[in-house]
Amino acid sequence: MADNVVVETRALSKVYRDFWGRQKVRALKALDLEIYRGEVFGLLGPNGSGKTTTIKLLLGLLFPTDGEALVLGKPATDVEKNERIGYLPEESYLYRFLNAEETLDFYGRLFDIPPEVRRERIDKLIKQVKLDAARKRQLREYSKGMTRRIGLAQALINEPDLILLDEPTSGLDPIGTREMKDWILELRDQGKTVVMCSHLLADVQDVCDRIAILHQGELKELGRVEDLLKVEDVTQVSARGLSAECQNEIRDVIARHNGELLSMDNPTTTLEELFLSIVRDSEARPGRRVVREEEATPPENSGESTEPPSTAS
Amino acid sequence: MIQEEPLLPFKTWLLEWDADRWGAFWHFLLVMVVLAMLSLVIGLIIGTILHGPVKAGERAYRVVANAFRELFHISPRRIWAIARVAMQEALRRRVLVAVAVFVLLLLFAGWFLKTDREPAKLYFSFVLTATSFLGLFIALLLSVFSLPNDFKTKTIYTVVTKPVRAGDIILGRILGFTLVGSLLLLVMGGASYLFVSRALTHTHTVAAQKELPERTSRSDGHSHKLEVRDDGQIIAMYEHGHEHSVEKRGDRYMVSPPEGMIRARVPLYGELKFLNRQGVEVEKGVSVGKEWGYRSFIEGGTQAAAVWTFDGINEDTLIDEGEDGRYLPIEIVVRVFRTWKADINTPVQGIIQLKRPGSDLKTEPEFFFADDNTIDLKYFPESLTDTNNQPVDLLEDLVSEDGQLEVVVQCLDRAQYFGFARGDCYIHLRDASPFWNFVKAYISIWVQMVVVIAIAVTGSTVLSGPIAMLFTVSFILLGFQRDFLMGVATDKVEGGGPIEALVRIPTHMNLISDFKDQHFGIKLMRLVDDGLQALMQVLASVLPDFGNLSTADYVAYGFDIPWNQVLQQLFLGGAYVIGLAIVGYFLLRNREVAK
Numbered sequence: 085m086a087d088n089v090v091v092e093t094r095a096l097s098k099v100y101r102d103f104w105g106r107q108k109v110r111a112l113k114a115l116d117l118e119i120y121r122g123e124v125f126g127l128l129g130p131n132g133s134g135k136t137t138t139i140k141l142l143l144g145l146l147f148p149t150d151g152e153a154l155v156l157g158k159p160a161t162d163v164e165k166n167e168r169i170g171y172l173p174e175e176s177y178l179y180r181f182l183n184a185e186e187t188l189d190f191y192g193r194l195f196d197i198p199p200e201v202r203r204e205r206i207d208k209l210i211k212q213v214k215l216d217a218a219r220k221r222q223l224r225e226y227s228k229g230m231t232r233r234i235g236l237a238q239a240l241i242n243e244p245d246l247i248l249l250d251e252p253t254s255g256l257d258p259i260g261t262r263e264m265k266d267w268i269l270e271l272r273d274q275g276k277t278v279v280m281c282s283h284l285l286a287d288v289q290d291v292c293d294r295i296a297i298l299h300q301g302e303l304k305e306l307g308r309v310e311d312l313l314k315v316e317d318v319t320q321v322s323a324r325g326l327s328a329e330c331q332n333e334i335r336d337v338i339a340r341h342n343g344e345l346l347s348m349d350n351p352t353t354t355l356e357e358l359f360l361s362i363v364r365d366s367e368a369r370p371g372r373r374v375v376r377e378e379e380a381t382p383p384e385n386s387g388e389s390t391e392p393p394s395t396a397s
Numbered sequence: 398m399i400q401e402e403p404l405l406p407f408k409t410w411l412l413e414w415d416a417d418r419w420g421a422f423w424h425f426l427l428v429m430v431v432l433a434m435l436s437l438v439i440g441l442i443i444g445t446i447l448h449g450p451v452k453a454g455e456r457a458y459r460v461v462a463n464a465f466r467e468l469f470h471i472s473p474r475r476i477w478a479i480a481r482v483a484m485q486e487a488l489r490r491r492v493l494v495a496v497a498v499f500v501l502l503l504l505f506a507g508w509f510l511k512t513d514r515e516p517a518k519l520y521f522s523f524v525l526t527a528t529s530f531l532g533l534f535i536a537l538l539l540s541v542f543s544l545p546n547d548f549k550t551k552t553i554y555t556v557v558t559k560p561v562r563a564g565d566i567i568l569g570r571i572l573g574f575t576l577v578g579s580l581l582l583l584v585m586g587g588a589s590y591l592f593v594s595r596a597l598t599h600t601h602t603v604a605a606q607k608e609l610p611e612r613t614s615r616s617d618g619h620s621h622k623l624e625v626r627d628d629g630q631i632i633a634m635y636e637h638g639h640e641h642s643v644e645k646r647g648d649r650y651m652v653s654p655p656e657g658m659i660r661a662r663v664p665l666y667g668e669l670k671f672l673n674r675q676g677v678e679v680e681k682g683v684s685v686g687k688e689w690g691y692r693s694f695i696e697g698g699t700q701a702a703a704v705w706t707f708d709g710i711n712e713d714t715l716i717d718e719g720e721d722g723r724y725l726p727i728e729i730v731v732r733v734f735r736t737w738k739a740d741i742n743t744p745v746q747g748i749i750q751l752k753r754p755g756s757d758l759k760t761e762p763e764f765f766f767a768d769d770n771t772i773d774l775k776y777f778p779e780s781l782t783d784t785n786n787q788p789v790d791l792l793e794d795l796v797s798e799d800g801q802l803e804v805v806v807q808c809l810d811r812a813q814y815f816g817f818a819r820g821d822c823y824i825h826l827r828d829a830s831p832f833w834n835f836v837k838a839y840i841s842i843w844v845q846m847v848v849v850i851a852i853a854v855t856g857s858t859v860l861s862g863p864i865a866m867l868f869t870v871s872f873i874l875l876g877f878q879r880d881f882l883m884g885v886a887t888d889k890v891e892g893g894g895p896i897e898a899l900v901r902i903p904t905h906m907n908l909i910s911d912f913k914d915q916h917f918g919i920k921l922m923r924l925v926d927d928g929l930q931a932l933m934q935v936l937a938s939v940l941p942d943f944g945n946l947s948t949a950d951y952v953a954y955g956f957d958i959p960w961n962q963v964l965q966q967l968f969l970g971g972a973y974v975i976g977l978a979i980v981g982y983f984l985l986r987n988r989e990v991a992k
């Protein structure tokens with residue numbers, strides 16, 4: 085396994101069974117994934133497509149029915165890997181009788197951090213997630229957004245290298261969503277790897293370097309966001325100040341080259357379209373689809389230079 | 398007080414290597430090894446059925462390898478972190494309300510608990526029983542719902558995704574709840590001690606007149622006879638388990654608080670054997686029926702006798718009464734069984750003699766009147782006379798070279814019986830501190846509590862709250878019935894195995910008579926019973942003997958709890974915690990957390 089591969093799954097499958105061992109749901113079917121150091125990886129998919137299941141498998145909260153998952157070079161069920169992992173669950177599952185400080189203190193104590201550093205970090209994180217005013221209040225009194233924030237702070241208490249976020253923006257207001265996205269980008273800038281899952285396309289598009297789209301437990305699409313959104317056989321032209329003649333001329337040029345002019349509109353967000361088309365497509369033709377992952381050069385762990393290299397394949 | 402089995406010396410108890418009795422340590426090892434083997438085999442079988450032998454073997458290997466690796470990664474820091482949260486959880490769940498309930502209970506108990514006989518016994522039994530039940534109950538409630546609650550609220554997700562080993566979670570919980578429980582016991586113990594000493598204390602007045610009156614005033618349902626001792630000290634004589642000293646100040650008498658009400662006698666027990674009507678040595682006396690089963694009886698007016706052999710008698714055994722010389726303090730409890738009523742107010746008469754082991758040298762009979770179930774004191778001075786009226790010296794003549802002495806007790810009245818068990822006659826060596834005795838009784842309760850917490854935490858790693866509770870409660874109840882279970886399993890209890898008993902009950906069959914025809918059904922029944930009995934024996938050998946873990950009786954009856962016993966209990970508690978934590982580790986580690 086290459087040095088910069090942080091997460092690797094091989095034919096990872098999960099079948100939920102009931103108490104008697106009868107098969108209930110095939111939540112994940114032979115997932116192959118590689119997630120590289122320093123990238124923000126998005127798991128995308130409709131409700132019930134297996135995103136949370138994947139994350140839980142990566143954390144060792146679930147045991148795979150088949151296949152295996154390696155996280156930071158260790159099997160997912162190995163507890164040691166947790167030293168360098170942060171996890172924000174779907175909903176923040178925290179002790180409701182503790183206040184913000186006590187919560188972070190408790191989780192901090194589970195790591196081998198010197199007490200002074202722990203206290204410093206708690207203070208910093210509480211300020212960072214803007215809970216300074218509520219630090220002494222029990223979590224049972226927190227609003228959903230506040231719980232999300234303390235959940236994130238809890239996930240960062242050990243300054244992890246790999247952060248798994250399950251729907252990080254759910255329950256947050258637009259401002260909170262913006263802040264969360266900024267934090268994620270900040271983490272990436274610090275060289276950390278972030279794996280997040282979401283069905284909010286805008287969020288994913290804004291922060292993710294690469295995405296995987298799951299549907300009914302199957303991997304449908306995998307690649308760099310900008311590559312996935314680039315439609316190869318479509319050229320988009322946009323210009324300002326063209327006269328009607330000029331436009332006609334361009335139409336003629338296209339017609340001469342046997343092209344077909346589709347539109348000359350402004351470009352739209354197309355992740356939503358891509359997503360919907362994949363879901364539609366996969367419902368029409370169930371089964372695994374060959375994922376068009378162009379063996380992309382994984383991004384080097386580079387602080388600022390996160391500009392996507394515009395590779396044409 | 399019933400003390401069935403003599404207390405073994407600590408080292409024997411722990412390490413003895415004998416065909417009949419394995420030391421507790423070996424027993425523990427055996428149980429753990431058998432359990433490990435059993436789970437490995439069952440795990441492999443199930444794994445093979447589900448995934449085939451190769452994968453099953455691989456998984457089993459991984460589980461075991463993980464366990465060994467993680468054993469060295471258990472961290473006090475993480476355990477303490479988890480313990481702290483467990484404590485916070487408990488305190489936020491308002492366990493302290495329980496303390497308030499207990500104190501209220503004590504306040505009202507004072508009204509209902511009134512007795513004329515042995516008030517100390519009643520009060521101590523009451524507070525110790527109340528504490529242990531309330532304490533165990535709260536410990537159970539706290540610990541049994543904690544982990545299942547974490548699973549239900551999924552808080553466990555955020556915990557196990559930190560570098561926490563399953564062992565940390567279990568030990569942390571046990572530690573946290575133990576600390577909370579200890580706090581509770583401390584408060585309840587303090588309140589109890591105050592309650593008992595307040596409830597027992599009372600005083601009498603003595604009318605100020607020229608001559609000392611015959612009796613004190615009545616108080617707490619009794620009065621004392623007054624006597625002036627040779628040295629001029631006025632004593633309110635022994636009554637209701639205590640006496641008072643009285644001081645004369647001018648014309649008035651000041652009566653002290655009760656003395657000797659709470660005691661912690663340190664006894665020296667002997668070995669008991671019986672002589673039958675013909676004076677021949679037998680293992681047991683006569684049985685007079687079930688309720689009295691624990692004691693053996695000797696018939697009055699015959700040669701039948703109960704003989705205790707005491708070991709290690711020397712100068713230190715005697716008590717020094719100053720000018721009065723030294724005495725051998727023998728105390729004896731007699732159960733009287735009357736085959737005819739006679740005059741119920743006339744006590745049955747008996748004799749007690751000291752005898753040199755292995756010879757016929759006996760002291761002159763000392764007569765006593767047996768009051769059923771009360772402690773009789775017999776102080777033998779150093780110089781005595783033997784049956785031929787010759788002077789004998791207690792230490793020189795009656796005690797053998799190896800320090801042994803026999804005490805022979807017989808009943809004089811024809812057709813009446815005296816019943817004895819080993820612990821009924823003892824040499825009263827000294828009195829220990831009643832306060833520390835009380836503390837020791839609380840240590841026993843504490844050990845019980847820790848065992849309950851360990852069972853509950855371990856059970857709740859895989860069971861949901863209510864089921865775990867059911868599991869723990871049945872564990873405790875079976876634990877209290879452990880002796881019976883073992884008795885049925887090893888055929889010591891009459892009536893056969895469970896199926897046979899099921900047949901006997903509806904057919905109103907006598908427990909002892911055999912089945913008339915030995916047809917196939919009976920044989921099958923016996924076979925199934927044998928299997929069940931083997932299972933019961935296995936079960937009984939891992940159950941904690943809660944009955945034996947309770948030392949409340951010692952305190953109630955005023956006997957010192959030997960430190961040896963406390964130590965054994967502490968070790969036992971430790972063994973349960975270790976054993977259960979290991980089981981709990983495997984259960985939790987291999988449970989799919991997010992399922």
Ligand SMILES: Nc1ncnc2c1ncn2[C@@H]1O[C@H](COP(=O)(O)OP(=O)(O)OP(=O)(O)O)[C@@H](O)[C@H]1O
Nearest residue numbers: 100109111130131132133134135136137138991992
């Ligand atoms: N504990 C469980 N027992 C049985 N089935 C489960 C369990 N958890 C999830 N599933 C099933 O597995 C499938 C995938 O669920 P998963 O939670 O991974 O979806 P998701 O992609 O996270 O969806 P969402 O966007 O709604 O969070 C679903 O069909 C779900 O019903």
Ligand SMILES: [Mg+2]
Nearest residue numbers: 135136137174
């Ligand atoms: Mg989900």
